[in-house]
Amino acid sequence: MSDGAVFAKKPELPLAQLKFAVVNGMPEQRSEALRKLVEGIKQDKMTAFYARLVAEGILKEDKDLAEELKTASIAELAALDKKVEEAKEEHGDLEQNESSIHRAVFLAQIGEDDKAHEAYEEILQRSTTTLNQKLDIVFGKLRLGLFYYRPHIIQKEIDRAHELVNKGGDWDRRNRLKAIECIWRCSQRQFKEASDLFIECISTYASPELMPLSEFVCHGALACAVVMPRSEIKKKVIDAPEVVEVIGYIPNVGRLLRALYDCKYTDYFGALAGVETDHLSVSRYLYAHRRFYTREMRIRGYAQLLESYLSLTIKSMADSFGVTQEFIDKELARFVAAGRLHCVIDKVGGIVETNRPDTKNAQYQTTIKQGDLLLNRIQKLSGIISI
Amino acid sequence: MASQLEQAQRVAKESPQQAVELYSSVLFADSTSSVSVAEREVALLSMAAIFERMQDAAALTRLINSSQNYLTAVSKAKSSKLIRTLVDRFNGIEGGLQPQIATCQGMVEWAKGENREYLRQALETRLASLYLDNRMYTEALALISLLLSELKKLDDKMQLVEVHLLESRVYMAIKNLPKSRAALTSARTAANSIYTPPPLQAHLDLQSGTLHAEEGDFKTAYSYFFETMEGLAAYVVPKSADDSAASASAAAAAAASTTDLASTGLPASFEQRQLQAFAYMLLCKIMIQQPDDITALLATGKTASKFRDHRAVAALQAVAKAQKQRSLADFERVLSEYRDELQNDELIRNHLTALYDTLLEQNLVRLIEPYSRVEITHIAKLIGLPIRVVESKLSQMILDKVFYGILDQGKGCLVIFPEPKHDSTYETALDTIKSLSNVVESLYAKAATL
Numbered sequence: 147m148s149d150g151a152v153f154a155k156k157p158e159l160p161l162a163q164l165k166f167a168v169v170n171g172m173p174e175q176r177s178e179a180l181r182k183l184v185e186g187i188k189q190d191k192m193t194a195f196y197a198r199l200v201a202e203g204i205l206k207e208d209k210d211l212a213e214e215l216k217t218a219s220i221a222e223l224a225a226l227d228k229k230v231e232e233a234k235e236e237h238g239d240l241e242q243n244e245s246s247i248h249r250a251v252f253l254a255q256i257g258e259d260d261k262a263h264e265a266y267e268e269i270l271q272r273s274t275t276t277l278n279q280k281l282d283i284v285f286g287k288l289r290l291g292l293f294y295y296r297p298h299i300i301q302k303e304i305d306r307a308h309e310l311v312n313k314g315g316d317w318d319r320r321n322r323l324k325a326i327e328c329i330w331r332c333s334q335r336q337f338k339e340a341s342d343l344f345i346e347c348i349s350t351y352a353s354p355e356l357m358p359l360s361e362f363v364c365h366g367a368l369a370c371a372v373v374m375p376r377s378e379i380k381k382k383v384i385d386a387p388e389v390v391e392v393i394g395y396i397p398n399v400g401r402l403l404r405a406l407y408d409c410k411y412t413d414y415f416g417a418l419a420g421v422e423t424d425h426l427s428v429s430r431y432l433y434a435h436r437r438f439y440t441r442e443m444r445i446r447g448y449a450q451l452l453e454s455y456l457s458l459t460i461k462s463m464a465d466s467f468g469v470t471q472e473f474i475d476k477e478l479a480r481f482v483a484a485g486r487l488h489c490v491i492d493k494v495g496g497i498v499e500t501n502r503p504d505t506k507n508a509q510y511q512t513t514i515k516q517g518d519l520l521l522n523r524i525q526k527l528s529g530i531i532s533i
Numbered sequence: 534m535a536s537q538l539e540q541a542q543r544v545a546k547e548s549p550q551q552a553v554e555l556y557s558s559v560l561f562a563d564s565t566s567s568v569s570v571a572e573r574e575v576a577l578l579s580m581a582a583i584f585e586r587m588q589d590a591a592a593l594t595r596l597i598n599s600s601q602n603y604l605t606a607v608s609k610a611k612s613s614k615l616i617r618t619l620v621d622r623f624n625g626i627e628g629g630l631q632p633q634i635a636t637c638q639g640m641v642e643w644a645k646g647e648n649r650e651y652l653r654q655a656l657e658t659r660l661a662s663l664y665l666d667n668r669m670y671t672e673a674l675a676l677i678s679l680l681l682s683e684l685k686k687l688d689d690k691m692q693l694v695e696v697h698l699l700e701s702r703v704y705m706a707i708k709n710l711p712k713s714r715a716a717l718t719s720a721r722t723a724a725n726s727i728y729t730p731p732p733l734q735a736h737l738d739l740q741s742g743t744l745h746a747e748e749g750d751f752k753t754a755y756s757y758f759f760e761t762m763e764g765l766a767a768y769v770v771p772k773s774a775d776d777s778a779a780s781a782s783a784a785a786a787a788a789a790s791t792t793d794l795a796s797t798g799l800p801a802s803f804e805q806r807q808l809q810a811f812a813y814m815l816l817c818k819i820m821i822q823q824p825d826d827i828t829a830l831l832a833t834g835k836t837a838s839k840f841r842d843h844r845a846v847a848a849l850q851a852v853a854k855a856q857k858q859r860s861l862a863d864f865e866r867v868l869s870e871y872r873d874e875l876q877n878d879e880l881i882r883n884h885l886t887a888l889y890d891t892l893l894e895q896n897l898v899r900l901i902e903p904y905s906r907v908e909i910t911h912i913a914k915l916i917g918l919p920i921r922v923v924e925s926k927l928s929q930m931i932l933d934k935v936f937y938g939i940l941d942q943g944k945g946c947l948v949i950f951p952e953p954k955h956d957s958t959y960e961t962a963l964d965t966i967k968s969l970s971n972v973v974e975s976l977y978a979k980a981a982t983l
Contacts, residue, residue, distance in 0.1 A: 453931070457944075458940070531976075
């Protein structure tokens with residue numbers, strides 16, 4: 147549906163990313179981001195967004211610009227309202243819905259958060275909207291939610307979209323939903339689900355309005371790096387054609403994945419640092435999780451190295467990672483105490499010894515506990531029944 | 534003006550700057566002067582050749598951009614050939630890929646403005662192959678799909694074959710083998726309906742061979758490479774000397790015919806391509822573990838005997854010998870000795886690395902089989918490789934679950950244990966308990982209703 151393609155683009159998500167860059171980015175990038183942000187606002191006549199930015203102190207108040215935006219947006223809104231009226235009187239349901247959708251899209255475009263949501267809801271509740279139109283509206287709401295980052299709205303809309311898609315959405319919309327959900331899960335730290343979704347939808351990624359392919363691959367690949375077992379990473383991520391295609395633009399991610407697979411740990415740490423500066427601190431979806439991410443990846447590296455050893459010298463471990471022995475000592479101490487790594491440090495002999503967690507013991511303990519609970523309940527039951 | 538040209542040709546070797554000045558005066562002379570079109574052409578090509586020799590990419594870009602006026606005056610066919618030759622002059626310049634792409638894009642715009650469809654399509658094909666060389670795969674694919682839809686409408690089978698071939702190469706570079714194979718099949722279908730010049734046919738065969746080699750089917754790949762080599766046998770011409778300005782026009786003609794194929798990005802010299810095909814044939818023989826056939830190959834076959842003394846062939850022969858003796862130390866030595874030949878070609882490099890890895894793994898597994906506990910230094914001595922390499926390879930194999938063992942660096946040994954049997958007693962016990970508690974739940978519910 148051409149309409150779907152038209153309105154699925156507003157509000158422009160890159161602008162939200164620019165706003166993030168202005169607030170959290172490197173100083174040298176800030177002025178550039180600020181300039182692009184103001185340009186984008188002017189182009190889309192985003193009155194409400196501008197007002198909000200001024201209120202948050204990100205932009206300085208420019209009376210002329212504000213006036214200009216206001217007049218432009220009021221004029222266009224009036225024109226759209228008139229079209230809606232016309233459609234109601236003269237044309238049928240399809241045209242009515244289309245014109246209402248256009249109006250709601252414009253409200254979203256200028257950044258009027260609540261009003262746009264109301265307008266969308268109103269159209270959704272109408273019985274004359276087709277399933278595809280409903281889906282597109284839900285996508286529109288998702289975009290608005292992502293723009294201002296309102297977790298409740300996003301979660302609700304994703305659930306609603308799932309229902310609609312199961313009722314009979316076409317493949318294009320299904321894939322689009324998968325892509326949006328993948329990014330959403332990444333931002334919610336649910337990397338396992340995100341990685342599953344990524345593998346499913348990477349070959350059919352066609353949502354340029356969400357983010358360009360290279361960024362999407364970047365987010366997805368990072369999600370996979372933290373949760374996928376080593377054997378799968380090679381097949382599903384490193385060799386996936388789409389990943390190979392864009393890896394030239396995101397070299398650090400490629401280095402990270404390959405270093406993890408090839409067990410080249412010095413490279414691994416270097417790439418991890420690169421990933422943190424280039425991708426984690428820059429993306430507004432992953433910014434909040436950057437410390438979590440780097441910690442998890444470090445643990446992954448250590449665990450992988452320790453897996454094939456019964457014991458190894460602290461010196462060789464430090465050498466393979468390219469860091470000092472004190473650093474290794476501190477890190478291992480942290481993680482062992484937290485129970486994330488299964489090893490013991492023998493500082494006198496300068497050796498790290500691994501101790502496999504004994505699954506048999508754990509299973510024995512669980513059996514005893516569960517059996518106990520069960521016996522208690524049967525006793526209670528027998529008490530009740532014999533009465 | 535003719536005297537100026539001759540003068541310039543004479544000083545070209547010693548003082549290129551002077552020659553350049555003389556040539557530019559010929560090229561950019563007023564239309565009123567008696568400079569013929571042919572003379573201007575000679576000037577233009579010679580200047581381009583000089584810039585290539587001087588490795589001056591910027592000057593070459595300037596030359597091409599400023600010669601647009603001249604090119605409009607020349608006939609369409611000639612100007613197409615000239616432009617293609619000029620763009621190819623960048624090939625000899627180090628690091629000239631970026632300016633080459635920029636110039637190519639500029640010329641495409643110009644061709645669009647001049648409504649020269651055929652030239653534009655040829656230039657866009659060349660641009661796409663430049664994108665491939667520069668690893669800009671997304672741009673290459675986008676450009677190729679545009680070209681394909683246009684060419685299909687025009688039904689220009691020849692160009693279609695070339696562009697499909699290019700598409701197949703791009704997909705192979707991003708490791709999308711199914712799509713690569715599909716593109717190659719389309720190329721073949723288009724090629725079957727027209728007369729395909731043998732060089733193009735050879736290129737098709739080379740691509741099929743490479744594709745089969747990637748998929749691991751080395752026998753079929755070998756036959757394709759053989760076809761390539763034999764097909765080119767009739768076409769080997771001596772390398773054209775395009776430096777001397779005297780034969781500049783002859784060179785332009787010869788270069789233009791080979792530019793068609795150079796636009797698909799292979800060494801223009803057929804002999805080089807034959808050598809490449811022959812090297813791949815040897816590689817296939819090595820990969821299917823029949824190194825003895827190589828000596829037989831080199832003895833018979835008149836095309837094969839031509840290459841007997843080439844370094845690349847000697848390198849692959851040495852690899853085959855190392856493989857026959859299953860000696861990894863020899864393998865490594867050959868790899869470092871013939872580094873240039875073996876590392877430069879991507880196909881050979883990938884397959885030989887894979888072969889080395891498999892050999893190493895097989896050898897290691899064979900060596901540790903009789904032991905339950907063995908010192909790493911002992912294994913390293915047996916296999917003839919440094920300890921560090923052996924240890925890292927062993928740890929990777931343990932992670933890959935090739936065998937079940939564990940490294941004990943404290944004592945410097947490797948412990949191997951038989952495959953741990955998965956005891957499902959506890960799991961079944963836990964399952965049973967869970968089902969029992971479900972039963973108790975339902976009994977509760979029933980009891981409540983009583």
